Amino acid sequence: MSSELPERVDPFGLCDAAQSFEGRLKLADLPRLASTLAAPDGDVGYRIDCDRDEQRRPRIRGTADAQLVVTCQRCMGPMQLPVSVAFQLGIVTSEEQAAQLPDAYDPLLLEEPRLRLASVIEDELILALPVAPLHPAEDCREDPADWSMSEIEPETALQRENPFAVLADLKGSKKDD
Ligand SMILES: [Zn+2]
Structure with a gap:
């Protein structure tokens, strides 16, 4: 050894x-x-x-x-x-x-x-x-919960598209065809 x-x-x-x-x-x-x-x-x-x-x-x-x-x-x-x-x-x-x-x-x-x-x-x-x-x-x-909230500006959060709204648009466009 x-x-x-x-x-x-x-x-x-x-x-x-x-x-x-x-x-x-x-x-x-x-x-x-x-x-x-x-x-x-x-x-x-x-x-x-x-x-x-x-x-x-x-x-x-x-x-x-x-x-x-x-x-x-x-x-x-x-x-x-x-x-x-x-x-x-x-x-x-x-x-x-x-x-x-x-x-x-x-x-x-x-x-x-x-x-x-x-x-x-x-x-x-x-x-x-x-x-x-x-x-x-x-x-x-850093508390990860606080962190993710503070990273998102209030306006940005509002501008995010609601995925259900997108679905509704798709359905709507199908109806138009
Ligand atoms: Zn850490």
Whole structure:
């Protein structure tokens, strides 16, 4: 067990040697993830196990847990988002190999011989982020009911066509034919 993630490694070598890693990474060191956060504070706890399965397929299994601060898409305020992921990746070097992986695996397509394990953890956390995070209604600074009413100007509301009026027009025009 190692607590330091190697910067760039040969993933097949790691799997052959059945290497495991456990430790914490600063969110600030995961720039693609950090750029989506309201504040790149804190860290992520991870565990990674590299080995080969019964079919000698190289795989990376792991978990990552972080308390992220994202932006609520309703009130645009900061929001604590606990994220916990577990993954099982089959290492492949082509789309064809990826297609042959059993369902239990997600493909990790190697684009270069060396792999940055921190990027693997970063990718998994990014995939786990909701597209539009929202505070629970009772915690949100904006009350969605107030918000939708205040957004509509009184005149606009009056000018909105009544859908039943449209139906009535259609019926009326049919009669004219
Ligand atoms: Zn909110």
